[in-house]
Amino acid sequence: TGDFQREFNPTCYRTEAHYTQLITSAQLKDQDSVQAFGFDIIMKKQVQTYIKMKNNPNQICWLLEKVQRSLNGTGHFRTFQQFLDHKQYTRNGILRYEKMFGAGYVSTGGPTTTKEFVDLLELKPGEKVLDVGCGIGGGDFYMAKTFGVDVLGLDLSENMVDIALERASLEHLPSVQFEVSDATKRTFPEESFDVIYSRDTILHISDKLALFKRFFSWLKPGGRLLISDYCCGEKPWTLPFEAYVKQRGYILYTPVEYGKFIEKAGFSEVRAEDRTSQFIQVIEEELQKARKLKEEFIREFSEEDYYAIVKGWQEKLERSKSGDQRWGLFLAKRKLD
Structure with a gap:
């Protein structure tokens, strides 16, 4: 009625990452369990017209493709995007x-x-x-x-x-x-x-x-x-x-x-x-920079992160x-x- 006021918002808001996880984790086996299928994301982008008209950057469009999945999976990841x-x-x-x-x-x-x-x-x-x-x-x-x-x-x-x-x-x-x-x-x-x-x-x-x-x-x-x-x-x-x-x-x-x-x-x-x-010159310069930023780097991340990144750069070199x-x-x- 006109006098009724809802005391809660029934809309369930989800993050983009949550939606993407739902989309890419969906998997369906055929009746014989010989093949499995799922979705790969071809494109996900903000809808610019919605941003311009509504001043709301949260309107997202997904373009999906049905693809065959391995029943055993590829390592622990169903898709290359998940690996990344x-x-x-x-x-x-x-x-x-x-x-x-x-x-x-x-x-x-x-x-x-x-x-x-x-x-x-x-x-x-x-x-x-x-x-x-x-x-x-x-x-x-x-x-x-x-x-x-x-x-x-x-x-x-x-x-x-x-x-x-x-x-x-x-x-x-x-x-x-x-x-x-x-x-x-x-x-x-x-x-x-x-x-x-x-x-x-x-x-x-x-x-x-x-x-x-x-x-x-x-x-x-x-x-x-x-x-x-x-x-x-x-x-x-x-x-x-x-x-x-x-x-x-x-x-x-x-x-x-x-x-x-x-x-x-x-x-x-x-x-x-x-x-x-x-490439070699740049890596050496970045390693010098890392050494100067060591304390700051560890404060922002961790000591483990610092030594992992330095090790990676040294191996690249x-x-x-x-x-x-x-x-x-x-x-x-x-x-x-």
Whole structure:
């Protein structure tokens, strides 16, 4: 009746992470229990029109794909996304990386290499940039603020994008958007972007040629591609490096092989540069920084976290100096029609 006043709110509010867990954990076996099926997330993003109209950033859209699941599971994780979020890129792990790389960054060299590499793109105001493997958004905010471009950041890690969205709420940059997406399944209309940018991400993807063909179709004629990524030396590798690559689930190629994939995808003016010497220099600088920040690092995290991150950097340095681990920088263009 008109006199009745509800004393409680019956709506059950859930976090994005809770919804994602519900979606990806659902699994159904067929009648013969021979196969099992579940959902993979192709895309999860904020609905921008809802934000603009309602001033509410909490309207989220999920695009899902029904996929076959292993009845035994892959390790302890049903999906690669779960592997990333629960093992390789936990929230604590991401924030530890950020402490090493610099505020907003989870890729080698942080703001220093970002500025150096972005300058090679000669960005112009109003251009549209796709960042594949955007991490927590530092590079995207830098590009938008410095050059006036529109940036869409994709990352398969829910944890990465959650932190990026937290930072975006403070940056107040409507020209930067983020979404949880699988770049190997996400679709865009042809010629959607002026630039595709990716930092130390494609090492996770097995069919690099197929991905680069997608990049080619998404770029406008004259569009530019810039990638930095982990690479490897010629085989045979040392046993410790073999074990490291297997544990991380990386698919690595030499810088020369990597560049040939980009050429085969249709790109022109391909530059494939071995930047391992720069990689080594940056790692050494970051280790020096870590030693200076030791007490602060331990206060923010723990002593165990500090020694784990330093050990990881030292091992990265050893792998690079031995020649097993390489670091490549790749630039290319889609030729004007």
